[in-house]
Amino acid sequence: MDLYIFNTKTREKEKFKPQKPPWVGLYTCGPTVYDYAHIGNMRAYVFSDILRRVLEFNNFKIRHVMNITDVGHLVSDADEGEDKVVLEARKQKKTPYEIAEFYTDVFFRHSAKLNIKDPTIACKATDHIQEMIDFVKVLVDNGYAYEISDGIYFDISTFPNYGQLSGIDLEEQREGARVEVNPEKRHPADFALWKKAPKNHIMQWPSPWGMGYPGWHIECSAMGLKYLDAFFDIHTGGVDHIPIHHENEIAQNWGFKGREIVKYWVHSEFLQVDGGKMAKSLGNFYTLDDIEEKGYDPIAFRYFLLNAHYRKKVNFTWEALQGAQKAIERLTEHVLKFKEAPPMEGGEPGLEGYRKSFKEAVNDDLNVPRAIALIWDILRGEEPSQDYYQFLLECDRVLGLGLAEMEKKGEEEISEEIRELIERREEARKKRNWAEADSIRDQLLEKGIRLMDTPEGVRWEKIKGGENND
RNA sequence: GGCGGCAUAGCCAAGUGGCUAAGGCGGAGGACUGCAAAUCCUCUAUUCCCCAGUUCGAAUCUGGGUGCCGCCUCCA
Incomplete structure (x- = not known):
């Protein structure tokens, strides 16, 4: 091709x-x-x-x-x-x-x-x-x-x-x-x-x-x-x-x-901020450090850029970055499901079609937005399988989102204080003391930790971005 | 003043003559849950800035208008 x-x-x-x-x-x-x-x-x-x-x-x-x-x-x-x-x-x-x-x-x-x-x-x-x-x-x-x-x-x-x-x-x-x-x-x-x-x-x-x-x-x-x-x-x-x-x-x-x-x-093309030029004098001159300080992953910014074609001006807003952050987090969750899935017997019949479409997109003057849409089609539309996971990694050679290194939430480092709070809440829940459990959950939320009760036990994640915008 | 580009849902955006206008975020409803979160399902632009025109057919082409942006001056 x-x-x-x-x-x-x-x-x-x-x-x-x-x-x-x-x-x-x-x-x-x-x-x-x-x-x-x-x-x-x-x-x-x-x-x-x-x-x-x-x-x-x-x-x-x-x-x-x-x-x-x-x-x-x-x-x-x-x-x-x-x-x-x-x-x-x-x-x-x-x-x-x-x-x-x-x-x-x-x-x-x-x-x-x-x-x-x-x-x-x-x-x-x-x-x-x-x-x-x-x-x-x-x-x-x-x-x-x-x-x-x-x-x-x-x-x-x-x-x-x-x-x-x-x-x-x-x-x-x-x-x-x-x-x-x-x-x-x-x-x-x-x-x-x-x-x-x-x-x-x-x-x-x-x-x-x-x-x-x-x-x-x-x-x-x-x-x-x-x-x-x-x-x-x-x-x-x-x-x-x-x-x-x-x-x-x-x-x-x-x-x-x-x-x-x-x-x-x-x-x-240029990146604009809030629909206009980025300039030190306008106070909208951001570095990657600023993005990190506001709690966003650098890779969310990469995802944000990949969402637009390189020859079009892209409009940077914190709201859009927040959207990208959320999208990359969800994408991670999906990818992990595929990572853990077994291979499809006899291979995936739909795979070649996706492979062709992906290459068509990126080979058409780097139409990465279209390629990303395709990734979502697989993530949301197909049953997880190892075959698709391998294909996603193949696509990531182009996208560079680091799909292979993505980790499960709840496996991040947390402080001793947070760990204790989570344990205390678990005990309260066992006693069906919902009031205390919910209060601790709110407390953690304020500290930027979101809890998820799953059948396998509680999971947590650090909340990225959003909370302290402008 | 000269030159060029863009205008698609609340936001970020694909799509440049013809199947139902991608995808993500947000929002709404439902399932699940002690309640949530996460996840899943459904819905969320009869319409692509406006007005003419070309065409069997236009978001996509042409002309006019409006708005925004960039370059000519430091900047990727």
Whole structure:
């Protein structure tokens, strides 16, 4: 069955054909490690994770490269302002390397909690200064770049297709631009490949053009080519990167190689909060830590994201997250019933149909919402059997919800105090002292423990989320 | 100001020309229970922002309107 992916470049779903099957070269624009990644950032990485998993599901072998931007990303993409990491270092009175290391660790911690697979190669910009210098040198030598007083700039007039990815007409864009342009630049959209460093700049390296530091866009080209080169199939990122970052990348790749390097450009839409933009200034800027602090499982957030298609804006609300939390809990319960069920004699007759539908869904430009609906059809519509359980685990290779590790409620850790309360209630129940039993139950409920009396005895669960929303 | 996208039940959302408009959450009723919870069963959009049009047939295509959002400026 063929896999179809929407290519931003052609604005069409295209049949996916890697250049060197079974290998697939996948490059993901990684984080700029100057601050905590927020849940909107994380959507992009859950998306690239799903893409990777679907590729693996289709039996491709993946080399997944992700950059860690720890230098060169200025406060403005128009090559203005300060380096983000350096700025934060000054604020916190630390070195840029300390800042980068700290936020890189946080990023991978959050990724792990969301069951995002680690990239095959995670590469830091500062570890590839030489590669970037070499890249820029070639561009200069071949006449695609020029030097001015503050750095080396790419000359976009050498690349007639500039703007093709985003469908932008440069002349029109110029009208609305509110950025002051560097008067030395030949064209306002020319972008920095290498910046010359002022003496006191903390991060700087020797180069043919004196001490300096790389422009932001060059790292993806240099590292992408270094690690993927001849099988650079897919490049992912958020939609915000289409207009500047990825256009620039295409342009400089062209200058370097004389051809396009990337075959498929795939971009994920933004996550919105309460129907609008997420921004620190609006007070709706959340991180995964915030989600956990409110009592939700990170995996509930993953489930929430999987419920919507990656090319559509998704609207984050606490109510929706609560729904996702509840859904993943119920899903767990169902899955466990299937886990314990025996195999079906002669196999499940309906299984192949589900298998086909599942693959059709995910291979149709990653239609994960449809795939999840299918999971529910099995969970609610079919008798539990080991055959279906094995199939669910198969599906989870794509979904990454951690179905295999799911545990029964009532097996979580609880404090001694809670345990005693539960025992006291059991005694009261034996004496048919309902008033006391119910009062203890209410007490536990306030402590976030919900009791369930079953024929096999009492079970409990910690209540997730919901109780302390906003 | 320029460019683009979206509008499906209380909420999150699939579906882009034709079987009864997926799925989840929430809600209602019932079974079960000492009562609950969990679970199970049933129900929960005659209709897809509005108005025209194309078509045998449209949530899906076209035109107009309204609303929201994004980008062009930091951001995934």
